[in-house]
Every structure is written in C-alpha cells, then in structure tokens.
Amino acid sequence: MIRSDAVRNRMRVLQAAEEVLDEQGLSARMDEIARRAGVGVGTLYRHFATKEALYQAIVMARIDLLLDEAARLRSTGDPQTAFFAFFSKIVADAKRKKALTDALHSAGTDIKAEQSSRHAAMLDAIAGLLRNAQNAGAVRSDVAMPEVLALLRGASMAAETGDYSAPVLQRSLAILYDGLRVVSA
Amino acid sequence: MIRSDAVRNRMRVLQAAEEVLDEQGLSARMDEIARRAGVGVGTLYRHFATKEALYQAIVMARIDLLLDEAARLRSTGDPQTAFFAFFSKIVADAKRKKALTDALHSAGTDIKAEQSSRHAAMLDAIAGLLRNAQNAGAVRSDVAMPEVLALLRGASMAAETGDYSAPVLQRSLAILYDGLRVVSA
DNA sequence: CTTCAACCGGAATCACGATTCCGATTCTAT
DNA sequence: ATAGAATCGGAATCGTGATTCCGGTTGAAG
Numbered sequence: 545m546i547r548s549d550a551v552r553n554r555m556r557v558l559q560a561a562e563e564v565l566d567e568q569g570l571s572a573r574m575d576e577i578a579r580r581a582g583v584g585v586g587t588l589y590r591h592f593a594t595k596e597a598l599y600q601a602i603v604m605a606r607i608d609l610l611l612d613e614a615a616r617l618r619s620t621g622d623p624q625t626a627f628f629a630f631f632s633k634i635v636a637d638a639k640r641k642k643a644l645t646d647a648l649h650s651a652g653t654d655i656k657a658e659q660s661s662r663h664a665a666m667l668d669a670i671a672g673l674l675r676n677a678q679n680a681g682a683v684r685s686d687v688a689m690p691e692v693l694a695l696l697r698g699a700s701m702a703a704e705t706g707d708y709s710a711p712v713l714q715r716s717l718a719i720l721y722d723g724l725r726v727v728s729a
Numbered sequence: 730m731i732r733s734d735a736v737r738n739r740m741r742v743l744q745a746a747e748e749v750l751d752e753q754g755l756s757a758r759m760d761e762i763a764r765r766a767g768v769g770v771g772t773l774y775r776h777f778a779t780k781e782a783l784y785q786a787i788v789m790a791r792i793d794l795l796l797d798e799a800a801r802l803r804s805t806g807d808p809q810t811a812f813f814a815f816f817s818k819i820v821a822d823a824k825r826k827k828a829l830t831d832a833l834h835s836a837g838t839d840i841k842a843e844q845s846s847r848h849a850a851m852l853d854a855i856a857g858l859l860r861n862a863q864n865a866g867a868v869r870s871d872v873a874m875p876e877v878l879a880l881l882r883g884a885s886m887a888a889e890t891g892d893y894s895a896p897v898l899q900r901s902l903a904i905l906y907d908g909l910r911v912v913s914a
Numbered sequence: 915c916t917t918c919a920a921c922c923g924g925a926a927t928c929a930c931g932a933t934t935c936c937g938a939t940t941c942t943a944t
Numbered sequence: 945a946t947a948g949a950a951t952c953g954g955a956a957t958c959g960t961g962a963t964t965c966c967g968g969t970t971g972a973a974g
Contacts, residue, residue, distance in 0.1 A: 547941055547950060574932060584953030690897040691904060698883030712875040719876060723908025732971055759962060769923030
C-alpha cells in the first residue's frame with residue numbers, strides 16, 4: 545500500500561518544483577523547492593533521485609501539453625494559421641516557463657529514452673504543421689525544418705531572458721513570420 | 730618601473746583568457762586559463778581581481794572591434810547592406826566567440842561604468858545603421874530598435890549554442906532579413 | 915654584485931549547492 | 945491500541961571551482 549502522505553508530498557513537490565523552475569530556470573536550488581513544497585530535502589530526493597530527474601519530469605509534462613495543443617491546432621484551426629499559432633505558443637511558453645527551451649531543442653547531449661521520444665514527437669508535430677502550412681501556401685516552400693528550429697530556438701531563448709516586453713516580442717515574431725511567408729524579396 | 734615579466738604575463742593571460750572564454754564561455758575555469766597561459770592562478774588573479782573582471786576586459790575589447798566595424802560599414806558600404814552586414818557580423822561573432830551575447834545586450838543587471846558606455850555606443854551604432862537603412866528604403870520603416878535588439882539577441886543566442894550549421898544559420902538570417910524588408914504581408 | 919620590492923606558483927581555503935544519512939515520525943494493517 | 949515498514953526532516957557530507965595566502969624567485973636600481 546502506498547502511504548497517503550507520500551502521495552500528497554509527491555504532488556506538493558511536483559507543484560513547487562514547477563513553480564520554482566518556471567521562475568528561476570535550471571539554476572533554482574533544491575532547498576528552495578523543498579521549502580516551497582513544505583517538505584525536507586530528503587523527501588524531495590526520495591521522490592526524485594536527482595535534480596535532473598525532477599527537471600525532466602516537469603519538462604516532459606509541459607511538452608505533453610504542447611503536443612496536445614499541436615494536435616488540436618492541426619485538426620481545429622486552418623493550416624494557414626496553425627503553424628504560426630503553434631510557433632507563438634512555444635515562444636510564449638518559454639517566456640513564462642523558463643528552462644524549457646534547451647530541453648525542447650537540445651541537439652547533442654545526453655538524452656534519455658522517454659525524453660528522446662517526446663523530442664521526436666515534438667519534431668514530428670512541428671514538421672506536420674509546417675508541411676500543411678506550406679501546402680496551403682501560407683509558408684514559403686523553400687524553408688525546411690532546420691531553419692525553422694533554429695529560428696524557434698532563437699525566439700524562445702530571447703523570450704526566456706525576460707528582457708523584452710510582450711509587445712516587443714509580438715512585433716519581433718510578426719517580422720519573423722513575414723519572413724517565413726514572403727516569396728519575393 | 731613595471732617589471733618586464735609582469736607585462737609579458739599580463740599579455741599571455743589576456744590571450745589565453747580570450748581563447749578559453751571564446752571556446753567555453755563563462756563556464757570556463759580559471760585553472761584552465763592559467764594553465765593555458767603558462768602561469769599560476771595567483772598571477773592571473775594579480776592581473777585581474779576576479780573572473781568577472783577578466784571577462785569584462787575581453788568582452789569590451791571585442792565590442793570595440795565591433796564598433797570599429799560598424800563605423801567602417803557606415804562609411805564604406807552602402808546603407809542598403811550595411812545594416813544587414815553588421816547584424817550578421819554580430820551573430821557570426823557570437824557563434825565563434827561564446828559568451829559575448831549576454832554582455833552585449835543585458836538589460837538590467839549590474840553594469841559598470843565603462844561597460845555601460847560601450848553598451849550605449851553599441852546601441853547608437855546599431856540605431857544609426859538601422860536609420861540609414863530605413864531612409865534608403867532597405868528596411869521597413871515600421872520596425873524600431875526594441876524589436877531589432879530582440880531579434881538580434883535571439884539570433885546570437887541560437888548561434889551561440891553551436892547546434893546549427895553555418896548554412897542553416899545563414900538561411901535563418903535570410904528569412905529574418907526578408908521579414909525586415911517586406912512592406913506588405 | 916647586492917638589495918629588496920614586486921612578482922611568481924600553486925597549495926590551502928572558502929563558498930555554495932547537490933546529495934547522502936540516519937534517528938524521529940507517521941501511516942496502514944492487524 | 946500496537947507493531948513495524950515506509951516516509952520524514954534537515955544536519956552533515958561531498959564536489960567543484962573561485963579566491964586567498966605566503967614562502968620562494970627575479971628584475972631593476974645603485
């Protein structure tokens with residue numbers, strides 16, 4: 545039988561970790577997370593063997609939400625806007641929830657199994673939206689995934705710094721989107 | 730009288746620091762810099778009171794080079810391309826020489842006197858090139874500095890990760906530039 | 915060729931967080 | 945109510961890298 549307090553604490557830890565990681569990114573301290581969860585660090589470590597593991601859990605949950613959103617956009621919205629909407633969604637997420645960006649992209653480094661599967665799913669989702677948008681003539685046909693990912697990464701990272709206001713970010717994205725649509729020059 | 734060996738060592742330290750910081754960014758270790766300079770850490774610290782100070786020295790030197798480049802472009806090249814050339818120059822610099830990006834931009838944080846003067850000069854240089862480009866009709870007139878800085882920051886950060894090949898970065902910038910030129914949508 | 919202040923090298927010290935350990939506390943089952 | 949396994953809390957421990965210290969060296973001046 546699983547102890548009820550263990551369940552409660554795990555939930556608290558997860559919630560506190562999400563808050564703190566979103567606010568401070570990877571540099572957040574374990575103490576802070578434990579304190580915010582009203583729990584000792586020992587408890588925190590019993591639930592998540594390492595800071596990295598905790599981080600992964602949070603990030604993967606968030607990626608799942610994004611994947612849902614992608615699916616929704618693919619069916620609901622029209623292909624003309626779905627792609628840009630999802631792009632914006634990711635950037636907005638990066639702005640509010642720090643430390644998602646690197647995990648979201650991350651080329652090399654040490655990727656675990658589950659993590660890499662989410663990663664692949666994410667790439668598929670983006671590729672799908674891109675293809676639809678291109679078929680619908682909403683995005684120029686000469687852009688491929690690598691460029692899109694690089695641009696997405698840059699936009700996310702800039703947003704993550706928190707140095708730019710929402711309107712400025714909005715205008716920046718608008719410029720970027722114009723570039724993705726344009727055919728001539 | 731300043732000892733000749735002291736002068737020699739200072740130069741070595743500076744050179745080694747530049748190499749190491751460019752390769753590894755802020756996370757470079759002082760030991761490594763000292764070793765690379767063929768000097769003890771003690772010597773390193775006599776010349777630069779802190780890692781931060783050393784970092785500042787390197788970054789400011791690099792910013793000066795960029796400022797020279799900006800001046801050259803403003804006089805030599807035509808306004809049509811000067812702006813984009815400088816933008817690319819900064820991004821290329823970020824790719825090769827890591828850990829310049831944050832210092833180059835950096836909104837809040839603790840800025841020292843000299844540092845902030847360079848920072849202001851940099852902003853002026855970019856603003857000047859942007860204005861010229863807009864007057865020449867090379868850049869849409871409805872974009873302002875904030876957006877440009879945000880885009881520059883994003884591009885620099887993405888380049889800095891080293892996850893994207895030169896061709897991909899090139900294509901990404903091309904898309905961005907198209908967005909900056911476009912008038913319609 | 916002395917002298918000695920400035921300069922060196924690098925071991926020792928500090929600082930800061932992550933992670934471990936273990937006695938004290940609960941839960942759950944009987 | 946009671947046992948005892950699972951779970952707690954948080955002090956102590958580790959690891960990593962920046963910074964300090966100080967006995968030994970070395971260049972410059974007389």
